[in-house]
Amino acid sequence: MALKDELGLREGFHTLEHEALLNIYFTSSCIKKAATEFFRAYGLTDVQFNLMMLLWYQSPEGGGLTQVDLSRMMLVNRANITTLIDRMEKADLVKRTAAPGDRRCHIVRLTANGEKLLRDVEKAYRENVRSIMGPLNTSQLTRLIAMLERIRTSLTE
Amino acid sequence: MALKDELGLREGFHTLEHEALLNIYFTSSCIKKAATEFFRAYGLTDVQFNLMMLLWYQSPEGGGLTQVDLSRMMLVNRANITTLIDRMEKADLVKRTAAPGDRRCHIVRLTANGEKLLRDVEKAYRENVRSIMGPLNTSQLTRLIAMLERIRTSLTE
DNA sequence: CATGTATAGTTTATACATTAACGAAGTGCC
């Protein structure tokens, strides 16, 4: 259904460019809502899960990432990571550890509990993603990704 | 540039579906950051501008929308509209007025000041949107919109 | 080595989003 009808608007958008931009914005919003709903059953938020996935798949050999690493990979301000990690430490999902050779850094690592939870959730998450994106075939997904990359490039010029 | 490189990831995404989903999510995030930056010069946020646009273009004859109308058109909870309108009333952008025949409702309307500001900002905003979406031609925009609509449909099943 | 500069993390103030619970007001129906 067209976005105009989903939002119950009386008037449409003036330009195709604006309609496309709002489609990206509201589709992302819908995805976020669905993710929030999905993770609630596990006592997690989508942001917390994303952070745990980064710790699991993007950590170098020794394991763990600094808070600045996380802020860069999540495209958020580093101030935001502080309170995020505070909450996740309280929930026994991650822990801050010392960085050898740089006393400014905190290396964030999954706790045993966090690692176990991640393993439990991940399979269902991947199936969910596949089913959400199911209606698009491989070539459509590739084209979608290429278009979004071009938009991001145009944004940073 | 591929999302993996923009975020500085060591490992890529496991599936094309996941990569596409994260592309939507992060592209929307980039758009939001650019919009925030754009509106800062006018003392507005992107959310406030969006609400003012709805009041201007989506109001019925008498003018104005209820808070529930706004929450539906913005895809947010109605509780969120309360504090949003509180802030915007304080900034003299909108006002709550009585709804004839239904004392439960507040009809939200632009103030003279809000209307003037909207007119000032709108032209530059539209040019901005065109330039951001510039790299995609009409047929690409149409296909992008169609794909995002299909994803939203699949989300609500 | 000393000084200047850059980087990592935190704090504070603010904005936006959710859910749950509540009060006030409209609606339907006997």
Add this chain to the structure above:
DNA sequence: GGCACTTCGTTAATGTATAAACTATACATG
């Protein structure tokens, strides 16, 4: 007329995001 049910807006608790100002630490260079 009265009672149940719904709808509209608000409040409180919580999570996520920002920018700006701050501390502590590391580094580079003269």
